[in-house]
Amino acid sequence: MTLFGRKLPALSSLILWALLWELVGRLELTFFVPPFSEVATTLVGLIPTPGFLSALGVTAAAFGAGVFFAIVIGIPVGILMGKSRVLDELLLPWVNIFLSAPLTALVPVLMVLFGFGTRTVIITTTLFAIWIIILNARAGVRQINRSLVEMARSFGASPLDAFFKVYFWAALPEILGGVRIGVIRAVKGVIIGQLLISIVGFGALFELYSSKFLMAEFWAVLIVLFGLAFALSEFLAYLERKVSYYAASRG
Amino acid sequence: MINRSLMLKLLSGLIVFGAWEIAGRVPISYAFPTFLESMSALARMTFDGSIFVAYGETLRPLVVGVAISAVLGIGLGLWIGLSKRFEWLFAPIFIVMQAAPLAALIPILVMIYGIGLTSKVFVVCIMAMPVIVLNTASAVRNTPASLKEMATSFLAADRDVLLKIILPAASPVIFSGLRLGVSAGFIGAILSELKITPTGVGDIITYSRSIADYPSMYAAIFSIILLAVLFLNLLEALENMLFEGNNRGYVSD
């Protein structure tokens, strides 16, 4: 939108919404919504506290590990599915099922199998992220130009060379697209896992705040969480745009 | 080579369920029943009707929430797609919501609306709405310019352009937004039953876990995933049928 002939930056309307929040808080319409300024002050005070930092650390570690497994397992599986028709036909139905299935329902199973700890959270995160990564890597490999494959073969590339020097790079834009969506899903997965287990990371923090009705703290943590998630997704979108530029110019 | 694809599908089902059966027989964990035990638990719940009672409970917030999200979400999406001003005002909220782990709002919703149906409907709504809104908005914005120009050159009023060009052109993308919304709504519905209060299928899962009746627990989880996947596939098939080829199907009046 433009105002007085100047283009307003994207997301600038969020300032307006923060002002509205402040107003609702000041009017004391509801106990559950303290003024935005109060939440912001709480936020600044809250960040250096050990409780918050440890929740953030635990969550980041579980998230990182979950995404790591999703990528390390997902990309090769996807590439193999794109290359082998039998494997593709055996696995694709399951990938599609788990892609759209409500994975939340599996968390209780993970809890009884792997305990009420970080292990379960990591597996939940991986489960949320991995399917779309597999599917995109597969799609990336399948769209590779045939002449590129034949080129590699005619120059005598070994299968391993072909895998790392041709398939991976040729499918990279699609693979990164899958990783971006996978990471966004992983953020949701890690939080859902923690909420259901409710004794680790932010899950425990939320439990604590809501039992003591600490509204400002609650909103402050939410803002940090949403802000981080959004920043992460924008950063990955930026990376993807850079790579898709190369994808467009690769012809 | 009689229907190789179907054979492979059956084979892949056999491998996975077989592996489940063997892992249960070993057993890899006291809490890991075999496939056949779980299926017989599912059959038992189906025959005594308890699973249908549970789904009646579970599907209520899902249906109400998805209905609200569809109406509100498509409305808002149209508005955002048509007006630059509203796009500036509302789009950032849904863009952030799309990326954010909205499940974290559940404790607050419970504090405000209690542990009843309202909270659960809310959870379904916040999960389902962003993708519906954003899909609708981008579908509206991406209406082919030449079609709008064509309508204008043949003297279409604004209302005609909206009803006869923009809406039909956007329908396929709006519909796939709805499907993604339903998929997210399932996640929300189950999450709210596990987190807020155990009712319906969530109750079967939680209760059978507490009394260590693992076959029933696995059966309930198996059934909800099966239900969600079947329903979403049905929607996808419907989508392909309605908008087949060059999204025909929006036939004459």
Place this chain on the structure above:
Amino acid sequence: MSQIKPDARHVAPATDSAVSVRNVSKVYGDVQALKDLTLDFPRGELTSLLGPSGCGKTTLLKIIAGLLPATSGEVLINGRAVNGPGPDRSFVFQDFALMPWATVLRNVAFGLELRGVAKSEREAVAEKYIAAVGLAGFEQKYPHQLSGGMRQRVGLARALSVNAEVLLLDEPFSAVDEQTRRKFQEDMLELVQKEKKTFIFVTHSIEEAVYVSDQIAILLPRPSRVSEIIRPASFRDKGVANIRRDPEYLDIVDRIWASLRNYVE
């Protein structure tokens, strides 16, 4: 610059213009697309706007259609100034602009549908023009079931069915293959004869412009202006098969190429 050849068939054609463009300029931001352009379109004839890409011919056509506002100057249709689209003009689009969700019949009748003509009546008119462009039997097909050439015939039938005086065609044959294109060009000549409408035809093909036009306006770019108006005189009545080897046809094609070649990047 302007050079008007005497015309054998029309005694005083230039005095009766269906469309007049008067001192039209168009500015996009810093770019001057059209500058002080004046041009007349004789009634009942086909006038081509021909020029290298970026010469503003499509812009001019859309200004005449009322789809774009002119920055200054005016367009007159039968002496009345244009502001916006009107029932006196209809448009044929380069990319066909067919609604993929509607049948051929509904696409062709769409102009009349928007004018509130009753369904049975507008479908009768549409069927007539579907037959006229050679698509009888395809009424219930969808655009994706037709070839590119057939799709543009649908676009043409839609433009004809609203019975506008002026037909505006924006590179209508550029997206169809060469053979279909030649057939289209022959059909165009017949259509101009039969329909007694004023046609304004944008093209970047020199041969096409010379083949179908009663009058060719050569536009030169940056900013766009009319550099020359050519009226082929002798070959129009010699039959579609003979035009392409008529000496005047070949002369005009050569002459236009000579004046345009410097503008091709």
